[in-house]
Amino acid sequence: MRSSLALIATAGLVAVALTGCATAPEPAVAPGASSEAIEVTGDFGEPPRVEFPTPITPDETQCTVVIEGDGEPVRDGDTVRVAASLYDAESGEELQTIGFEDDxxxxxxxxxxxxxxxxxxLTCANEGSRVVVAVPPADAANPQTGQEPATGAVAVFDVMDVFPSRANGTPRLTRDGFPAVVLAPDGRPGITVPSSDPPAQTEVEVLREGSGAVVEDGDEVLVQYTGVDWQTGEVLSNGSTWATGGPTSFVVGDGSSQIPGLSKAVEGQRVGSQVGVIVAPEDGFGAGGSGEAAGDATLFYVIDILGVL
Structure with missing residues (x-):
């Protein structure tokens, strides 16, 4: 499974941890003297040529659009697929270039x-944009530890794809007796499982119908999900991407890193859809169970299909 990634700027090192039409939101930052002083040339999708006077010392993060994309705007909470060149803002040293060779x-x-x-x-970008971002040390702290580097960072990002944080399809009615799903404002699902016995076979219902590409066997999909034990109604251990900080991905079909029920739920569905799936034991953790899920447990998942990678 490909994990979400976090680019972490440190003093002299940048580590990559492989980890419908709405009104575009206002960017969280704006251009400034520092970002405008950074000269970037070259074509989108190719490693850029970058020059800037040193040191670059903005008081706050600045962003300038170098190549304007015409795709979806980047919003806080989205997942983006990017290529990037990263530099030490004080010395001008190139620290890392990644993502321009099919990676x-x-x-x-x-x-x-x-x-x-x-x-x-990145909120100043659209899909297809190249942007340059000037970051002061206070905004370059390690997001896991809070450790602040001695120097800031300069980054040039090519935004290849933008994936929303939640399914954006049209709501659909579900049949009586199916678990009830209520969404929080951010899209996080709350699930109420009925007191009746679950069906003997895996069953899938479309909760929101998307209009994107159809997921096929062998595709790698980006998803959000929450899974509960049918008997207890409790969220499974490590059973919610909403609780662990963001989407995850898996390959659909045989050899998937996920239980078979999740592949069955998303295959044939459209990107942008949200599906609910009652997972029979043979498509779940089977007789052995997993964590707090007992052997032969029936599960229920709500899955938002965000994109095909």
Missing amino acids: AVLLTLNEGKTLAGFRTG
């Missing part, structure tokens, strides 16, 4: 996953 990386733009300067700086 674009995923960043989930929320607190705890991606450093603050990159998270806010």
